[in-house]
Amino acid sequence: MKFTYSWLKEHLETEHQYSEVVDKLTAIGLEVESVQDTGLAYKDFIVGQVLEEEKHPNADKLKLCKVDIGREKVDVVCGAPNVTKGMKVVYAPVGSVIPVNQMKIKAAKIRGVESYGMMCSEYELGISNEHDGIISLEQDTEVGRSYVESSGMNDILIEIGITPNRQDCLGVLGVARDLAAAGVGKLKNREFKTEKGSFESPIKIEIQDNDICPAFAGSYIKNVKNVASPDWLQKKLKSIGLRPISALVDITNYVMFDQNRPLHVYDADKVKGKIIVRSAQDGESFKALDEKTYDLKKGMCTISDEEKVLGLGGIMGGESTGCNLDTINVLLESALFDDVNTARTGRDLSILSDARYRFERGIDPRSTLEGIHYATQLILEICGGECSEIVLAGQISETLNTIDISGKNIVKRLGLEITDDEIILILNSLGFGAKKSGESIHCTIPSWRQDICGEADISEEIIRIKGYENIPTSNIRAISKVNKDILNSNQKIISKAKHFIASEGYNEFITFSFSDSKKSSFFGEVEKLKIINPISEDLDILRPSLIPNLLTSIKKNTARGIDSLSIFEAGSQYSSTTPEDQINLICGMKYGLSHNKTWRSEKKEFDIFDAKNDLLNVINYLVPGNKKISISDEAPSWYHPGRSGKIILNKKIEIGYFGELHPRIANKFKIKSRVNLFELLIDNIPLNEKKTTNKPQLILSDFQSVTRDFAFILDKNIKSSDLIKAALNVDTKIIKSAEIFDLFEDKSLGDDKKSMAIKVVLQSEEKTLDENDINSLSSKIVEAIEKSTSGTVRS
Amino acid sequence: MVDFTKLEQEITNSLSKVTDLESLNECRIKYLGKKGEISLLMKELANLSGEDRKKQAEILNTLKNKTLSLIEDKTEELNDRNLNEKLSSETLDVTLPVSSSLGSIHPITQVIEEVVTIFGDLDFYVAEGPEVETDYNNFTALNTSEHHPARQMHDTFYVETQTDNMQNVLRTHTSPVQIRSMLEHKPPIRLIAPGKTFRCDNDQTHSPMFHQVEGLVIDQESNMSHLKGCLEIFLKTFFETDKLKMRFRPSHFPFTEPSAEVDIGYTKKGNQLVIGEGDDWLEILGCGMVHPKVLQNVNIDPNSFQGYAFGMGIERLAMLKYGISDLRTFFECDLRWNKHYGFSPLNFPSLIRDLS
Structure with missing residues (x-):
């Protein structure tokens, strides 16, 4: 939320x-997001007065002006059609910077005539889009004074983040109320005047x-003149970035940002019969x-008349009863809407509005009547007219919630020694009527604190005002070992596997848990x-496999000219979108060159x-000790x-x-070379x-070992594992190992x-x-x- | 009588002229071989007697020993010279390149392991939960009802399956692990839960997938001062500086009350953030005392048990500690990035050796 320091000071002494x-705002939980000196951009501008004005000798549309800026009189060439003798203007001296385009003013010859400085339009100052003429200040503005000071623009704009509970x-x-409780000032007393009203509202509310x-309160005001808002009101709205529209609309906005009381005005002459909620x-x-048409559903709260829907309660008014400058009679609404229903409706229709934002967080019920009286007064003051008696449909609960808390529990929760007296003092400063009641403290929750419902909430209020910096720091090592x-x-x-695989040359990648359904059907349903609601079309499913995203990354890296890639993801x-159907695995890929040609080795592909x-190495590492590992050629369908x-x-x-990735998948991902991977x-x-922790017993023989080599001519489909198995089985005690050391195919051996x-050792x-x-x-x-x-030994 | 002096002179002379091992050996044979001059003179001793024999034997022995020693010296000299010649011919260009075959560990893995190491030392254990969660675990049980405004701040991904008539979600934070763990274990509980989280948001400072670590402590006495103590140890150890400044300020999370956000002090030097110096503040994590309603939701009596929870972004920790400036680069899978920001696979974070 944005406000200016001067606005704050209207409530805070x-x-x-x-x-x-x-600093205090942040300390009490109203986190300051930005602080901006609003006068900074205008600090060099001076109030001037046009002393003389005549036509430029060489240009029809330009004028030569002599401008009094207090300390001296300067010549300025000006192109504005509205410049006249005697006019009070905003003068930008040589060296100043125009806010809207960051142009630095220099002394210049314009069509042969010297010009020093410039007179500014609202557009140039970035105040509005008005660029047809220069600003004409009030005649009583003091010449030579800083424009910022005389216009009251020297203010501080503060933006704070409001958490949903506040x-x-x-x-x-x-x-201001919260700051006063925290001790940085005193909340100013507000004079609260109720408007009596001189007649009965012709519009009934049901x-x-x-x-x-x-609850729904209405005030009928007749014979108003909806004009442009007075300066003070326009300035206020502009100071927090709102665009003034007309007095009626501006007043409701002002009351909302000032007192957190959303209101709405209807053009009463466009309401048919009574108001029905x-x-x-x-x-x-x-x-x-907002000029959009919304399809409504049962349960959404409408403000209707006898013919049509006029507005969505607590969210947005309708076009049909909107006020414009011709509006004569109005109905002002100040109501209470259910927070959950408002949130649901707003979400279903995707309408974001300041009113919805407030109602779904809960509004102080007591602001209903205060707000309608205050806004009615403002309308009467600014727009004239005559108001009816206030009509109230429904009920505003007068009773406030109470809660009993224990000082001991507060201390136990906060870890901070604090007395009941201090607790009571803090709570009272926040508007909680707190008093001692036996062992406990009896608190009455103020109507504006819709968020407070338990002792835990109260503990936060206490420590917020006491200051989080006062919580001591305790050692946690000593307590409740688990x-x-x-x-x-x-x-x-998983941790060991990651490190081991990385030590085998693989770089760990982390890819999104999403993938592209169009490229993932090889891997699952x-x-x-x-x-x-996917983030984009190509990330529309949960990944059925780690493979597709890693393939995409191979494609990206090779496009960057990388010709050797060892990557893995854990x-x-x-297999479905239920919480149970998630499995963990690690996928490693080696792609391209194992090594390029170097000065000591030839180029080799993975x-x-x-x-x-x-894969075998990491399995041996992760499953130590005796085990039996066998290899079959039945890999899943995404392999070659x-x-x-x-x-x-x-x-x-x-x-x-x-194995090797199935070439059809490689094609789909436009990967040209073979991808070698494991899962x-x-x-x-x-x-x-x-x-x-015991390792198996080690038996070492002291007798000499002998090795013998044998070569066989075999059918191509015979597997090396068959040879090894046959050899080892001859004598499991004496045959220590059997390894394949040579393999070749040649026409001389036969095609198959x-x-x-x-x-063999x-x-x-x-x-x-x-x-x-x-x-x-x-x-043997x-x-x-x-x-x-069925092979034969080669001799 | 043999002229021993002359013989000695001759031996010394001829040895000094020797320039290779072969001639040295010839020399040795000439004087000390079976038929060498000294050996023959030794044999002739048998023909002598008495004092003469004794005297001559002594002289001969001295000569023999001296000759042996001269040969030994010469051998060493020649060997040395040979080795030097060999060395000068064996020079290699040691600037020729070699290559490393180690891969790398992703900074996210590294930071999670650091976090686990620090909290492990504080007696926390690591808990986990699934990435697809029920709406109840992700929101409702955490005191965030269907229409709570805080839900709108989480741009939730929904999937097509349902649990109890509510759409399942991709967890928006690691906090549902709190719920799962508390339903499974009775207090005391002291856990951290690192993992992936998802929000439907994708721009310069948001990634649809990111990592968080959740912390939860439930027992009969843990309060806000313990929370402060716990996070202080963690942050100082993690950022490896005792100078770290920490600021707690009030905030709001539906599942904690009171809630706090924690800032750490930093300053900017050039393009780098220096943690532990300066007067600027940087938000680093959210935390608070577990809300009594959350405890009720998992059948723990809030009158007997209390505790705290905290959550922080792993990417943010990694960015601050390791000077990584762009969130999105973590998942871009650019090998050059991984090689630059990644860690050696042999680097296991440890409080005994080094954390990073």
Whole structure:
């Protein structure tokens, strides 16, 4: 909310500097968002008077003026049609800056005549759009004086953020009241005059639904003259950035920003019969003051007459009964509308208005009558006319809520020693009628504090005024230990996995949890993942997989000329939009060059075995100790069918996939080279709850080991794992390892054949193997492999 | 009688002329080999007797030892010279480039790990909740009813599924983890909940996805002064400065009462923010005493238990601590950015070694 310091001082009597007041505002929870010296832009401008005025010798539309600016008389060439001798003007001297375009005034020759400075229009000062002529000041304005001072523009504009609970501070009066309670001044007494009225209002008011509108006060004022508002009122509205419209409208706006009391004026001659406050009917529509037509629904609060809807209660008036300069008779409304209903209607129709903003936060019921009397007076003063007796439909509750609080509880909550007496003092300064009542403190909640309903709320009031800086700082280490692991097993696994994978060369990316349904159907059922109000069309679903966003990032990075990319993301993916259907996993991708040609190595591209290697390494790291890992070629459909695999832990747990991205998907993402990736299914990793710190026993043989190499010609579809398995099974004790060390395909072997070579390490734990032992084992190995693969050994 | 002096002279001379190991070896054979001059003289000793034999033996031994020592010196000298020659021919261009194969950890992960480390030391544990939440957990249970004005400040993403006839949402804050945790565990509770959050807002200072960390402490005595103490330790440790200035000021969150926002002192030096110096204030987090209605909603008696909660933005912490100026760059996936702002995978935040 915006207000000026001078406006605030109309309610607050204070000796304090504005800077102290500003600090206090923030300290009591009315956070100052900006402070602006409104006179700053005009500080160089001076009030001048045109002494002489004659036609420019070389230009028809220009005039030569001599202007008295107090300290001297200057020549100014002026193009304004309205400049006349004797006129009091705003003079911008050489060196000053014109606010609207930041132009610096220089001494200049205009069509051969020297000109020093400029006389300004309202447009040039940024006050209004008026640029047809220069400003003509009142004749009694003192020549030579600073324009800022004489116009009263030397003010401070303060903008504060109002939290949703502080509806009472949506008017300058409320802000002043809070400051007074905090000790920076005294709230000025307001003279409250009630308007008696000389006749009965011809427009009756009927409330049909008291739940949506508990009270509606009306004042009928006849024979008004809706003029432009007087200067003081226009200035006030302009000072907080509002555009003056006409006296009737300006008065309602002024009362709203001053006292947080929304009002509305109807052109009474356009109202047919009586005013009826009722729920809208389905299918009804209404054209509001913003010139838009709204389709109403049952439950919305309308202000209607006997024919039509005139306005939406607490939100916006209608076009049909709007006031203009010809309006003669008016009905002024001051009402109470239900906060929840106002919020719902405003949200359903997407109408934002100052009235809605206030009513949905709760309005001081007592402002209903105060506001209507005050605004009626202003209308009579400014627009003339005669007012009726005030009509009140519905009821304004006179009783105030009360609450008993305990000083002990307050101390316990705040951690601050404070006496009951001080509590009572603070509460009373805020308008809570607080007094001691036995062990507790009895509080009467002021009508303007709709937000206060419990002891906790009161504790905030106390500490707000006492000052948050007075809360001591206590050590938390000593109290109520909670015996729980800081990270659970799953959280530890994720953290360890991230670091390990990054150490394998991958850079961690974090992408949005959303993705593009058009590109994600490969990975899941996109219809089940829709976001109702997506941020953009290409982020319209929750991601069914980490893959699509990472592919998009590959595309972006390669476009920037990056030819080697190792990236991973640890995050969630979704199988539906229910809270339960979220799983955690890690996806790593290696794309492009493993390394470029360097001075010591040839260029090499990443392949699926990089992904496989990295995935197996991280699994071995995360699942230490004895385990059985097997690899099958049944990866999900988003992998290349012939270049992908699935890793199974202990025969049954699917723990990860690796391989090349299906080329069809790469195409869809316009990625040209092969993408090698893995997915680690974090949630499937067995949690080692009963962790043993013992490692398995290590048995080392002291006898010499022997290695033997064997090469086989095999059918192409034979897997290396078959060879290794066959070899190892020959003698699980003596055969320590079997590894593939060579692989090649050649026409000479036959079209569907390949050669694969295996290196076997033999070592006994009981003796040194002799030639016979070795030969016998070798033949068994050859035999076993030939048998299981139908291959033949190469000699 | 052999002229030993002459022989010694001769040995010394010929050794000094030797320039390679091969001739040195020839020299050695000439004098000390089986048929070398000294060896032959030694054999001849057998023909002598008495004093002569003793005397000559002594002289011969001395000569032999001296010769050995001269050969040894020469060997060393020659070896040295050879090595020096080899060294000068083995020079490599050590400025030739090598490459690092380590990847990087995202600043968000780093900051979350730092936060967990600090609060872990204060006996907090890490709780989690799903990113799709029920309307009840995200709002209603947190004392934010359907038409509460505070709801409009959260630009909520809605999804098509429902729970109890209310549309499910993408959680707008990490606070629903409070609700889940309190329903699951009885007090005392002391947790933090880092995670992803979502708001339907996308501009220079807003991202539709961002990260928060929530804190919750519920027991029988924790009050606002503990909240202050807790955050003071955290902020000083996190920003790694004891000079940190902290300011609490009143604010409003539906689920805390009293509520506060916390500012930290900073100054601007050039383009950089310096935390812990200067008189300007920067908002860093929101907090407060858990609202009694929230406790009631999770079946905890607010007359017996109380406590505090706080929440802060991870990106903001990262930006302030590490001088990252643009929020949106966190999720742009520009490898150059990740390599620049990312952290070594071997860097595990620790209070024993280094936090960052």
